[in-house]
Amino acid sequence: MSSTAFTAIPPCAPQSRSSGTLFSVTNPTSSTYPTYTCYAYTWVATGSSATLSFFFRHDPGGWMLDDVNVYHGLTQLITNGGFEAGTLSGWTYSGSCTFYTGMAYSGSSYAKSGSYYYYDRCSSNGDTISQTFSTVAGDTYVVSFWLTNYGCCSLTEIANVTIS
Template identity: 35%
Template sequence: MSNCSNINTTTVALSAPLFFQVSVLYIAQGMNETLTFGIRNDPSYTYLDNISVLSGGQELLTNGNFEYGTQLGWSGASHLASGSGICYSYCYVDGIVGRLDYVSQTFQTTPGSLLYISFYIRWGGNGSGVIANVTIYP
């Protein structure tokens, strides 16, 4: 992510295998920002849940926890599963092989505002075929 001022990773033992919490501070560059996840997991699955972007304590994303059982607010690949997320709820699950698969959301911001971005991720596999590329851009 560009303009990062702080990156934190925490192991969270909420279910097995483990979810990792990733958080970063980012200064908004434009009136709109797009948060994109590029996922590849050969030959298993990557799980994303509880994706959040906060500004001044206000949530800027729609459906960051996928609890609607749909990808409401998200664009790109459509891979949801119940029983796999934090607390065994819905989450985004991607098992694309051979290339990156993308899911993104664009949201309104105020240029110069501080954004707190966080999400939970877990990988079902390991090795060079496991990629999670996270970007934010105006």
């Protein structure tokens, strides 16, 4: 008897990552707003759990995030990745913002899909949302998300996505 492992197909071509930094940009020179850009990565777990983190700072615009997924085979590991709960349920929030902490926002015309998305206009210091999930060391995971930059291109805009 043979068995076949199935893996979820990400919405865009994945890039392989061996380190904890999946995506990082500082002071981009252009934006696709209002269109979201898809990012996808394959990553191999090194322990029994992992934390996916999104750090944002934007003076004075904002980052918009939607449809965050982490798949192990066909199993989705992220809770509320589309922010459709209308809250940050499933996510841990941390940071210190001078103005406007990141939060789930309603507005289907601004969401990649559904009715909600994460909108982060944190200025001066930045903030982070993260989610921890169980992993199997040595197994491959597929991480994907959609991101756009509203109010580009000002003096301080940072987005860092890490997995550890």
